[in-house]
Amino acid sequence: MTEPRESKSIAHHVDAERLWRRHMELAQHGATGNGGVNRQALSDEEVTARRVLVGWGEAIGLVASNDAAGNLFLRLEGTAPDLAPVLIGSHIDSQPTGGKFDGAFGVLAALESVEAMVAAGARPRRSVDVVAWMNEEGSRFAPGMMGSAAFTCARKLADILSVHDAVGVGVATEIAKVLAAEPDLPGRPLGFPVAAFVEAHIEQGPILEAEGRTIGVVTGIQGKRTFRVTVTGEENHAGTSPRSARRDALVSAVAVVQALQQAMWDDADVVRFTIGRFDVTPNAPSVVPARVVFSIDLRHPDTDTLRDLGDRIPALCAAAAGRCAVEVRELLHDPPLTFPDAVRDRIRAAATDLGIPWMDIPSGAGHDARYLHYHCPTGMIFIPCLNGLSHHEAESATKDDIAAGARVLAETAFGLANQE
Amino acid sequence: MTEPRESKSIAHHVDAERLWRRHMELAQHGATGNGGVNRQALSDEEVTARRVLVGWGEAIGLVASNDAAGNLFLRLEGTAPDLAPVLIGSHIDSQPTGGKFDGAFGVLAALESVEAMVAAGARPRRSVDVVAWMNEEGSRFAPGMMGSAAFTCARKLADILSVHDAVGVGVATEIAKVLAAEPDLPGRPLGFPVAAFVEAHIEQGPILEAEGRTIGVVTGIQGKRTFRVTVTGEENHAGTSPRSARRDALVSAVAVVQALQQAMWDDADVVRFTIGRFDVTPNAPSVVPARVVFSIDLRHPDTDTLRDLGDRIPALCAAAAGRCAVEVRELLHDPPLTFPDAVRDRIRAAATDLGIPWMDIPSGAGHDARYLHYHCPTGMIFIPCLNGLSHHEAESATKDDIAAGARVLAETAFGLANQE
Structure with a gap:
């Protein structure tokens, strides 16, 4: 040229x-x-x-x-x-x-x-x-x-x-x-x-x-896909409720996050997986959390990989949520x-x-x-x-x-x- | 009487x-x-x-x-x-x-x-x-x-x-x-x-x-002991920063929380261990978290057990924090x-x-x-x-x-x- x-x-x-x-x-x-x-x-x-x-x-x-x-x-x-x-x-x-x-x-x-x-x-x-x-x-x-x-x-x-x-x-x-x-x-x-x-x-x-x-x-x-994950448990008293009786949304959310991090891990370090927002309710030191809402930002340059990884997210969340309910909502799917x-x-x-x-x-x-x-x-x-x-x-x-x-x-x- | x-x-x-x-x-x-x-x-x-x-x-x-x-x-x-x-x-x-x-x-x-x-x-x-x-x-x-x-x-x-x-x-x-x-x-x-x-x-x-x-x-x-844990990483762009370059405060905080949960687990279900508050900064979906501050509420009816479990917390946090810095501050220690x-x-x-x-x-x-x-x-x-x-x-x-x-x-x- x-x-x-x-x-x-x-x-x-x-x-x-x-x-x-x-x-x-x-x-x-x-x-x-x-x-x-x-x-x-x-x-x-x-x-x-x-x-x-x-x-x-x-x-x-x-x-x-x-x-x-x-x-x-x-x-x-x-x-x-x-x-x-x-x-x-x-x-x-x-x-x-x-x-x-x-x-x-x-x-x-x-x-x-x-x-x-x-x-x-x-x-x-x-x-x-x-x-x-x-x-x-x-x-x-x-x-x-x-x-x-x-x-x-x-x-x-x-x-x-x-x-x-x-x-x-x-x-x-x-x-x-x-x-x-x-x-x-x-x-x-x-x-x-x-x-x-x-x-x-x-x-x-x-x-x-x-x-x-x-x-x-x-x-x-x-490409980029974004999700909002809502983990719902039950509010309870930190001093009185035994572990066996709790449905602690933070405990479940942490397990879900770790399961997702593990599943999104790639040796080549091409996958961009970020949980940037994480909101706990009622977010009080002596109250067992009733709800956690967190964001997922997932990016990848390959169309198929982005689709496959993103499509696995709802099942991964459900499998790791333990006693809590989990809801996954996709907000955006921009292909590469x-x-x-x-x-x-x-x-x-x-x-x-x-x-x-x-x-x-x-x-x-x-x-x-x-x-x-x-x-x-x-x-x-x-x-x-x-x-x-x-x-x-x-x-x-x-x-x-x-x-x-x-x-x-x-x-x-x-x-x-x-x-x- | x-x-x-x-x-x-x-x-x-x-x-x-x-x-x-x-x-x-x-x-x-x-x-x-x-x-x-x-x-x-x-x-x-x-x-x-x-x-x-x-x-x-x-x-x-x-x-x-x-x-x-x-x-x-x-x-x-x-x-x-x-x-x-x-x-x-x-x-x-x-x-x-x-x-x-x-x-x-x-x-x-x-x-x-x-x-x-x-x-x-x-x-x-x-x-x-x-x-x-x-x-x-x-x-x-x-x-x-x-x-x-x-x-x-x-x-x-x-x-x-x-x-x-x-x-x-x-x-x-x-x-x-x-x-x-x-x-x-x-x-x-x-x-x-x-x-x-x-x-x-x-x-x-x-x-x-x-x-x-x-x-x-x-x-x-x-008895009850309470702590405030601060995990400090570095803010970064969710789309551009590779995992290997990140110091993601949420990733480290989640690992710390899981390590603590594991260490505080007792078969008899007498230990009361709760993370009720968990605050992420800047808490934006497309930004790698720079800081997480969370609460620990630990209770036990036995004086010695409460002391021993609580005393382990700083070392457990430090060992699990990965690339991020972690600071543990005790706020309260009320014996049984x-x-x-x-x-x-x-x-x-x-x-x-x-x-x-x-x-x-x-x-x-x-x-x-x-x-x-x-x-x-x-x-x-x-x-x-x-x-x-x-x-x-x-x-x-x-x-x-x-x-x-x-x-x-x-x-x-x-x-x-x-x-x-």
Whole structure:
């Protein structure tokens, strides 16, 4: 695969200092005391951060717009503006104790990519839209990836608008607030045709760092199934009820968890099995627990393995629950997906041409790219993050790696935008 | 042991219907939808329930008072009011999902006992105080038995006042609220001399029911040790972090719990080992847990066994915690105790005289009588409860057993109050 000569010069217009400065500036919106970011979806901090992005885009002639799901677009118009555009970007909402790079890097690298095209005087054939998807994290309004789900019709807009946060504020109210703060921006329809989508992101894992590679060409996103397990026993007095008379929900839940851990164990360490939430009722030191409700998060890159492992869960729970009743409810089943070669080849070629060391890598985490994958040819570019840490205030990435990621994204996007 | 003739007539003045009605009336204060009671210590529901008790007492000439720890007294003045009084009673605070009888029975049976003395025209030599101790349950403000602990100097009042509930409300604030709601009540000093204390209570276990006995003459209270175990790992992403890189606090905590359960197992089923509270941080489905804090409640009637089992806990936790750090903190070590023969003999004699079937029985649960035992001659009277259930909205006892318990208490208290 060869790129036109002017392409090479685009990557050279990526300004590492400016890109780094913008990461630090954006992180001021929702900055925490520990150097992290608390900029949850549709918060006031996100409103001001969006305005900063719009300002940076308009300064170089990009046209800002938004849609009914609160997604934000900054368009570099192509020479054939009637063709479906290429979208590049990610999200700028964060976890409550998040970092400066998860999501923000993908949006700022996309902005830097079109800024480099502008600086190089290299106008692409198709328009290129920088996009910031609404509520990827899902920490305030669950589940996440709402903006990309609504855009691609994976979820109905009406369903998303009816979600409320922990204190009862609705998505509908907060999207209305965000759009009201951007009265100068024209609206875009949901689900318009897209030629391709590329998302750059920190890896959120330790592999690139360990392998000494700067770019991860993401092969796909592993599948994910989630369950809610309810173990029901009987409340009793800790001092008076003999063990033989108890139906202790915690005793049964612990046995169930150990049985599941054993069954999900794989020597290759590919299965991702996590019990992250575990709630005991009544949760009092001198009361034998009556109920335990816990979550299961199961992920695997192979469709059949994910199906088989997940399908075993109800029987495993029932067998290990002892005297207590157990109920298993599946909440989500997203099969694994593989990004198309057409996009992955372009990313590999861009990295190779620029002399940046790369490797193929699967994505353990979900991303907006999951939903876009079913809407248009999609790919992802990873860069290393310090110690593999993410969703953490100490999350970090280097100036050089960020710039390298932006260079590969700029070349990839320009190539895709010049396609027929 | 012989009782004066008029004593026998006291028991005959116990009114089973009135006593039952008062249980139902008191249960309206904090009534739950499932027929239980949520009347936690120092709550507004307890304030109104105290006022009802005061009203019942004043209607028969009892003098109400309270003390700085929020204990409530209703005094039947004796013919020798300068002598140390006999105290009878229990508590009226409940677990969050408690029943109508735990605690309330002991207070209402005590009130019925003095009402029977009044009705019989049998004024005792010593005054008899009906008492409702503050915060026996310890579910809102931990640990429990606060009022009796402060009264007997087992704990300093200042320490108790500095305790806060889960939402940050302090005992000091809530006691001030309770006392402000009783401006007509004179204050009593903590720790005044007491001639004897007798507490009637539901058994909270299945033994009396199984043995077909109406009265349990409580021999003593088993010992209790409590611990707080903190397991510390590292927060991580459920989708991206390999098992080999995780320090999952829940995985380690589950292993620790199973190791403890195994070590505390006894064929005779005498050891009472309970993990009632288990809190996970950050407790989010897609985040590998960083920390688990859980409670241990260990009880045994034998001093040496309790000491040996409890002393093994730190080493057992450390050995099973795997990659996580574990810290064990002991919160309480109450050795087993035996009530004096002088009080037990009186209870046995009263039941025998009244023709009510009784048996000796140990107490598995802690009670305010534990602290009073170290302050004055103390005893306890148990009655059966349905299926041994307590700390439960379905907790139940029969009208006949309640009346029988009150009759034995009335005779016992009258006998103690006529002592030199």
